[in-house]
Amino acid sequence: MDINYNADVIVVGAGPSGIAAAISVAKGAKKxxxxxxxxxxxxxxxxxGAVYTSALRELLGxxxxxxxxxxxxxxxxxAFLNETGSFELTYQNxxxxxxxxIKRFNLESQLIEIAKSYGVYYIPNTLVKxxxxxxxxxxxxxxxLEKYYAPVTILADGVNSLLSQNLKLKQDYKPKDxxxxxxxxxxxxxxxxxxRFNLKDDLTQGVxxxxxxxxxxxxxxxxxxxxxxxxxxxxxxxMLGVGANLDDLSKNKLNINEILDIIKTHPSIAPLIEGGxxxxxxxxxxxxxxxxxxxxxxxxxxxxxxxxxxxINSVHFEGTNFALISGKIAGxxxxxxxxxxxxxxxxxxxxxxxxxxxxxxxxxxxxRNIIERLxxxxxxxxIYYPNKIKELFEIITGANCVSKSKQFREFFFKLFKDxxxxxxxKDAIAFLRCALDVFFGK
Amino acid sequence: MNNKEKNKKSIQDKLSNLxxxxxxxxxxxxxxxxxxxxxxxxxxxxxxAGVYEYRDDINEILVQYENCLECxxxxxxxxxxxxxxxxxxxxxxxxxxxx
Ligand SMILES: Cc1cc2nc3c(=O)[nH]c(=O)nc-3n(C[C@H](O)[C@H](O)[C@H](O)COP(=O)(O)OP(=O)(O)OC[C@H]3O[C@@H](n4cnc5c(N)ncnc54)[C@H](O)[C@@H]3O)c2cc1C
Ligand code: SF4
Ligand code: SF4
Numbered sequence: 001m002d003i004n005y006n007a008d009v010i011v012v013g014a015g016p017s018g019i020a021a022a023i024s025v026a027k028g029a030k031k032x033x034x035x036x037x038x039x040x041x042x043x044x045x046x047x048x049g050a051v052y053t054s055a056l057r058e059l060l061g062x063x064x065x066x067x068x069x070x071x072x073x074x075x076x077x078x079a080f081l082n083e084t085g086s087f088e089l090t091y092q093n094x095x096x097x098x099x100x101x102i103k104r105f106n107l108e109s110q111l112i113e114i115a116k117s118y119g120v121y122y123i124p125n126t127l128v129k130x131x132x133x134x135x136x137x138x139x140x141x142x143x144x145l146e147k148y149y150a151p152v153t154i155l156a157d158g159v160n161s162l163l164s165q166n167l168k169l170k171q172d173y174k175p176k177d178x179x180x181x182x183x184x185x186x187x188x189x190x191x192x193x194x195x196r197f198n199l200k201d202d203l204t205q206g207v208x209x210x211x212x213x214x215x216x217x218x219x220x221x222x223x224x225x226x227x228x229x230x231x232x233x234x235x236x237x238x239m240l241g242v243g244a245n246l247d248d249l250s251k252n253k254l255n256i257n258e259i260l261d262i263i264k265t266h267p268s269i270a271p272l273i274e275g276g277x278x279x280x281x282x283x284x285x286x287x288x289x290x291x292x293x294x295x296x297x298x299x300x301x302x303x304x305x306x307x308x309x310x311x312i313n314s315v316h317f318e319g320t321n322f323a324l325i326s327g328k329i330a331g332x333x334x335x336x337x338x339x340x341x342x343x344x345x346x347x348x349x350x351x352x353x354x355x356x357x358x359x360x361x362x363x364x365x366x367x368r369n370i371i372e373r374l375x376x377x378x379x380x381x382x383i384y385y386p387n388k389i390k391e392l393f394e395i396i397t398g399a400n401c402v403s404k405s406k407q408f409r410e411f412f413f414k415l416f417k418d419x420x421x422x423x424x425x426k427d428a429i430a431f432l433r434c435a436l437d438v439f440f441g442k
Numbered sequence: 443m444n445n446k447e448k449n450k451k452s453i454q455d456k457l458s459n460l461x462x463x464x465x466x467x468x469x470x471x472x473x474x475x476x477x478x479x480x481x482x483x484x485x486x487x488x489x490x491a492g493v494y495e496y497r498d499d500i501n502e503i504l505v506q507y508e509n510c511l512e513c514x515x516x517x518x519x520x521x522x523x524x525x526x527x528x529x530x531x532x533x534x535x536x537x538x539x540x541x
Contacts, residue, residue, distance in 0.1 A: 039533040046541035125533040281456035283490035
């Protein structure tokens with residue numbers, strides 16, 4: 001079969017994974033076309049708010065210095081919300097240089113400029129409608145107007161990846177495999193943010209907060225609702241969003257925006273966003289089936305990267321790093337396939353082997369059961385323990401003229417009285433198993 | 443106002459300052475025959491943009507595709523696979539610059 005190839009590699013989707021794949025091919029001096037459906041870079045994309053420097057540095061080397069971020073993240077908080085307040089654990093490191101906030105429009109815009117400087121041919125405003133398949137091999141793509149041919153196609157088309165579904169590499173997600181998230185971008189002036197979060201005024205400090213807990217009166221009556229709230233400081237905006245399992249939402253007939261509106265009035269969150277003017281509202285899915293729901297990652301002439309492959313760690317809100325590195329690895333495999341003039345599924349299995357050696361499949365494997373385990377204990381995590389922590393801290397901090405040891409004793413006995421010991425035991429086992437999974441993971 | 447009405451209003455508010463490049467063709471279509479079998483109609487309460495509305499007077503699902511945020515949740519949650527879910531045409535649909 002004689003095909004007139006337009007390029008060596010076609011990459012579909014210009015999010016972090018697609019851009020990384022394209023850069024990695026261009027660095028090998030091969031012709032690569034990067035196709036994106038949106039008119040402006042990153043304008044279909046949303047996330048919590050921070051990218052990780054180690055992955056960007058691994059892809060870009062010194063060129064990372066060209067990227068303008070908003071704020072460095074120097075403070076990470078994990079918090080449990082209860083009805084009237086919260087229990088928060090903060091890790092602060094002013095020397096940290098590992099994560100920065102940046103809006104997706106700005107991230108993708110700058111990465112695409114860098115990609116072009118390496119020779120990537122960028123085509124925006126172009127929806128890929130389907131793949132061109134001949135003799136069971138992907139040989140190109142079809143847009144609304146024309147076909148492009150290349151011996152290798154990399155699918156970086158995000159969580160909805162219609163293309164890998166059409167190719168039967170991936171099955172439809174079930175609601176329980178998905179977190180649906182909604183977010184607001186709230187504008188405040190820079191000084192207000194710095195004063196409120198106790199940050200220096202030179203953008204070298206910023207906060208990321210992740211909250212568990214759903215025991216508010218407005219959410220009482222909803223069952224087994226596992227949700228996570230996030231907040232990031234940008235230069236003159238705050239991102240506040242919440243994600244919940246789609247199956248839980250569906251069973252409870254609950255809309256994610258209802259939860260977002262409730263979160264905004266929580267006594268621990270409302271003061272942080274006070275006066276913020278909403279300039280954008282967005283929604284996006286997070287695939288969280290993880291290792292167990294991973295699609296087939298390659299086939300004849302094609303590889304799948306980033307969110308399209310479900311490469312994400314939703315416990316830690318990490319995704320762009322998986323996207324960037326899986327893209328880079330797929331790009332390298334494409335170069336090897338070109339060098340060997342072999343584009344078969346067999347040859348491209350190299351991609352999976354390389355992923356297995358990287359943190360991507362190691363982490364995905366270690367976390368393969370964690371989400372399920374946390375879900376199975378979602379009432380404990382979201383309701384029971386946040387309330388117990390609250391009771392405990394009321395004792396520690398409330399000088400209420402009752403002997404402390406009496407209160408501690410009562411608290412301790414109530415722990416076993418309020419909750420069936422079997423449930424406590426199950427909690428302990430589930431959390432222990434999570435810890436063991438990570439500790440003895442790959 | 444009950445919770446559902448409040449949420450509808452809240453979503454309308456939030457959509458009001460979003461930017462879209464209008465798509466002249468519907469990118470979301472439902473198969474009404476399947477929808478008639480569907481008792482819970484999850485699309486009508488899951489969508490973060492309130493795109494789907496069940497009108498019992500005409501027994502139809504109205505799809506305001508122009509408001510779509512392109513998240514994909516309706517497709518995943520639909521129990522009858524009734525939604526023909528496509529992306530808007532090249533360059534059309536939601537434009538996010540602050541997310
Ligand atoms: C609420 C939320 C919070 C998150 N927070 C963080 C965080 O703080 N830090 C972090 O590192 N990660 C975070 N993530 C995860 C991260 O956003 C993703 O893992 C990452 O964006 C995946 O990159 P990608 O390139 O694979 O896919 P995407 O970023 O989704 O890019 C896919 C691209 O493909 C394009 N496309 C799709 N189909 C076609 C087609 N047919 N033709 C042409 N173009 C197409 C899309 O327009 C899009 O630009 C978060 C995710 C969510 C939803
Ligand atoms: S959920 Fe699906 S089948 Fe049910 S009403 Fe909505 S589109 Fe129709
Ligand atoms: S894709 Fe998301 S925003 Fe669009 S109609 Fe479906 S659920 Fe609503």
